Amino acid sequence: MLQPNIETFLACDSAYEDATLVIFGAPFDSTTSYRPGTRFGPSAIRHESFGIETYSPYQDKDLEDYAIFDSGDLELCFGSSELALKDIAERAEIILNDGKFPLMIGGEHLVTLGAVRAALKKYPDLHVIHFDAHADLRDEYLGVPLSHACVLRRCHDLVGDGRIHQFCIRSGEREEFRFASQHTDMHKFSFDGLAETIADLKEQNVPIYFTIDLDCLDPGFFPGTGTPEAGGVSFPELLNAILTVTQGNVIAADVNELAPNLDQSGASTALACKITRELMLAICSKSPVCETTAKESFVPGANATTSNMSSVPGANAATSNMSSVPGANAATSKKSSALGTNEVTTADSSATDRDGDLFLYTSFDFEEN
Numbered sequence: 232m233l234q235p236n237i238e239t240f241l242a243c244d245s246a247y248e249d250a251t252l253v254i255f256g257a258p259f260d261s262t263t264s265y266r267p268g269t270r271f272g273p274s275a276i277r278h279e280s281f282g283i284e285t286y287s288p289y290q291d292k293d294l295e296d297y298a299i300f301d302s303g304d305l306e307l308c309f310g311s312s313e314l315a316l317k318d319i320a321e322r323a324e325i326i327l328n329d330g331k332f333p334l335m336i337g338g339e340h341l342v343t344l345g346a347v348r349a350a351l352k353k354y355p356d357l358h359v360i361h362f363d364a365h366a367d368l369r370d371e372y373l374g375v376p377l378s379h380a381c382v383l384r385r386c387h388d389l390v391g392d393g394r395i396h397q398f399c400i401r402s403g404e405r406e407e408f409r410f411a412s413q414h415t416d417m418h419k420f421s422f423d424g425l426a427e428t429i430a431d432l433k434e435q436n437v438p439i440y441f442t443i444d445l446d447c448l449d450p451g452f453f454p455g456t457g458t459p460e461a462g463g464v465s466f467p468e469l470l471n472a473i474l475t476v477t478q479g480n481v482i483a484a485d486v487n488e489l490a491p492n493l494d495q496s497g498a499s500t501a502l503a504c505k506i507t508r509e510l511m512l513a514i515c516s517k518s519p520v521c522e523t524t525a526k527e528s529f530v531p532g533a534n535a536t537t538s539n540m541s542s543v544p545g546a547n548a549a550t551s552n553m554s555s556v557p558g559a560n561a562a563t564s565k566k567s568s569a570l571g572t573n574e575v576t577t578a579d580s581s582a583t584d585r586d587g588d589l590f591l592y593t594s595f596d597f598e599e600n
């Protein structure tokens with residue numbers, strides 16, 4: 232039987248009605264301040280997905296076990312940020328109102344504002360977890376308030392003080408850091424404090440919007456982005472942090488700022504694609520919104536080997552004793568007890584990372600939400 236060539240993210244081919252996670256692309260980069268190209272991010276990630284597996288050995292979960300719908304890319308007006316944000320908000324609102332989880336793939340970081348506007352309508356007590364190299368707290372950039380350099384400041388306009396939690400931040404104007412010290416919960420350089428923050432938000436049972444600017448990663452791992460900043464985190468550290476955040480009440484999320492054209496090796500796209508898979512699996516298995524997603528083949532609560540940050544090989548790697556260098560410590564290590572949900576049951580194996588340093592690879596009995 233001949234079929235039309237419709238490309239979805241790998242295994243995200245459920246019907247919309249059945250899906251509880253819905254992904255969509257926001258290919259917009261009109262306010263990019265330095266090197267453009269993030270408009271090509273969503274289609275590159277989607278295409279790249281056919282080069283990876285549906286199964287995650289980190290989480291022992293498989294995309295095939297969940298009902299995910301890929302609604303494709305929005306057709307956004309490049310000449311008008313406000314129109315683009317309106318279209319993004321409308322798409323996110325439809326998904327939220329249908330009781331599903333929207334996962335947006337950017338695009339430059341400004342796209343987050345559209346989705347946050349929609350999420351706030353349904354969840355007025357929303358908190359934002361923000362991973363980024365940049366503070367994004369400028370009040371305006373080159374005379375405009377709608378810029379990817381201002382996106383978290385615009386989110387602050389909406390949610391107010393103490394509800395934006397920023398991690399890995401290592402770049403911005405002095406004024407942005409001054410603003411952060413008074414109005415946001417900023418954690419510079421690393422994921423230090425993340426587990427405590429999520430434990431606290433979980434205890435308050437507040438909804439979380441989770442935005443990941445991939446330039447939080449070190450440009451050595453992720454050069455394919457418009458404004459790279461040295462001194463970033465590694466893939467295992469980011470993955471661990473994602474597994475931590477998704478233990479909270481996450482109701483919507485985005486991954487942004489991949490500019491595939493700026494890394495001709497394709498390594499940045501491959502990383503972004505894998506992070507997207509891991510994020511989808513973590514959301515599907517943990518978000519309260521997706522509780523009904525699991526198909527019959529998936530057994531919730533079966534010993535997930537991964538729910539704790541220390542379980543990702545390489546996350547607590549050779550740098551763990553370099554405490555004088557900000558960000559050198561795997562910030563998320565050994566903080567699982569703060570979440571109150573993970574109990575160490577067995578240490579089933581140990582392993583050696585590429586540098587020959589021993590780290591403990593443990594198995595956890597994770598209590599599903």
Ligand SMILES: [Mn+2]
Pocket residue numbers: 340363364365444446447458488
């Ligand atoms: Mn950034």
